[in-house]
Amino acid sequence: MRFAYFARPHIGGTYSVFKQLRQGLAPSGIDVRWLTTGRTDVENDERWRADLAIGDAIDPQGRLGEKDRAEVLLNFIEKNEIDGVFLNVLADRLETNIARYLPPHVLRFMIVHTITPATYAAAAAIRDHVHATICVSQRCRGDLVARFGFPPKRTVTIANAIDFADECTVPRGMLSAGSLRLLFLGRIDDTSKGVFWLPRMMDQLPASVTLAIAGDGPDLPKLRQEFGADNRVILVGGVPHEKVRDLLAAHDILVMPSRFEGSPMSLIEAMAEGCVPVVSRIRGVTDTIVDNGVDGMLFPVGDWRQAARHIETVRNDPALLAAMSRAARVKAESGFTAAKMAASYAELIGAIKADPPTLAALLPIEEWTLPAGLRTSLRSYLPQPVKNWLRLMQERRLHAAAPSA
Template sequence: MKLAYFGFPHRGGTYTVYRLLRDELAPFGTELCWIGTGEAAHRAIRDPAFAAELAHGFVTGMATDGEQAQARALVNALEAGGFDGVIVSVLADRAQTNAMRYLAAPMLRIMIVHNITPATYAAARAIRDHVHATVGVSPRIRDDLVRSYGFDDGHTVAIPNGTDLAEHLPAVRPFVAHAPLRLLSLGRIEDVAKGVFWLPQILEALPADITLTIAGTGPDAERLRALAMPLGARVRFTGEVGPDAVDALMKTHDILLAPSRFEGFMITAVEAMARGCVPVVARIHGVTDSIITDGADGLLFPVGDWRAAVAGILCLERDRPLLHRLAAAGCWTAHERFRADLMASRYHTLIRRLAHDRPPIAKPLSFDHWRMAGGLRPGLRSYLPSPIKNVLRVLRERAVS
């Protein structure tokens, strides 16, 4: 079977999922190719860092195409390329998501939902009737879609994201009784989702010998630098981190600190656990608590409660045997539950089932009547000031946890 994956090479979670699925589905006889469109996709194929990826996909249309032309180019490429189906990460790109409503009837189509935000759910609802199956990357997403957005219980599944752990077999770190703790924040530096502005508050409340490395880039990096300035050398910013540097960072830090307001999944927690770096992260119902068992292989604290994060880190600072036990247990959790081959096997099972039992879906729309689905257009919530949205997100998570 030949499937397309809407997207293009970039340093991000949706492309990492594609790359792992591509490699792991190949032994099952499924060829997975990426297809991109639009200005960003054309820019990506000129980036030398992604040269090797050009063997696995292609870009359609012109860099200056509008959304309708982008969608038409994608649909034409699928038909001309002999593809049997397509996988789309909802809302990763608006034109690509909307194109699912215009695909030819025989084309198998699977939607992946990567986040728990109302905007993501609205976009998923907009194309719900034009896909044969939907994958939520966490149990929370799957349950929300079925319970509140009318998704078919029999064709909506939870498949956790996986990661390549082949080179990181479970290995217990040497026990260290008294060395100062080294904290790590890794990922996009952005406060609305990731809660990064709480990091300086957390560190300030901890003993002065505890340090924090903030690895990554993002729109709030400069403001976070300013907030962290009074902490001096206790905070180190690395800037952009390539995939090759992640292993060393996690192996040289004791705790992954993630005070996120919302996530669809938290692959950095899995990657940290596999390397013996203990996750201390916000409890996001059906998401982070589906990865981490509090007190067994990591610690969870209520969303927005930075003082509880401090208490958890202090507990590990004082109880080094506990830190050691959590690190060892986390290694096994990652390898037993979140390997890339397990993720691919679950997708293969879904694809094979759909090949024999494909549910009826809505008829494809005509490009002569192109329009963007309502759920893909900005809603009233998008105009709320960020501080108000942040409060609402914290209250929502407190209510469901």
């Protein structure tokens, strides 16, 4: 079978999932290639030469209008006899919307990567045009089934995963004089990642605690300004994927103060390397990965004081750090391997192929249009501080309503 995975080569979670699926599904006779519309931004980059050979870009110069590009994409899928597609919801609006125009024989699997209202609205817009929906967290599946009418039998949870290394690079628990090496790894974006809480957290910690910030994003200049002359903080910049494991091995704790996540790859990568996570408690997401006090620490979204207290607890107890480091690696190894993820995808593809559900009638490409769920919503015009406050209140409300363990 031939499958297209809608993504362009880049350093990020959706493309990492593609590479794992390509390798993991090959033994099942499923050939997966990336497919995208518009520019890839890496056409002339030698570092991406091998990746460019395992995918295709439609209109790579970005010269066509949206409708014409959609028509060329549809023709490409038919001409190359592609049997199925993986749609990454809202990664690209055109590629998400193409589900409504594909011929009946093309299998369609929607992957929902995060828990934002915009992502849910986009997923709902194509719900009746896909054979199955893959949610990367329990929270995502629960929300779509309960609030957006997704069919439970065709809406499944398959968490993101990683290629698991045979041995951890560095043993943990060997701290000197109460020192501790913290790491933030991800997009420098306060809206989703809560990076402006990091300076406040560091203000609560002693001089023996250092923080490396690895990543790039729109809020990097302001974050640099927020830290000022704090020589405990190093801004590393973007890190190629092949360097991530060494980076994690050189640090003791991964700090993740996110407001929202889907299935954070950096969290799973850190646990696999024995880098202990101290992360926001996002219901149905991080609390299904981290067992608080066993293989990491959870704190309420926005509670940077609690995050600092967790870090101090670990700093004062090297034995606890070592124990959580071992437990984190066991957790990653038992539940988040790329082989397990690919096997779940293969099982789902086999089930849908054997008994495909009836979908909504395909739309003629001549009538191309974006449904309401794929257009810019009124919510997007809210001031960013208001949206951040709403997300914070939602997570705290959900946490308060959750039954006690």
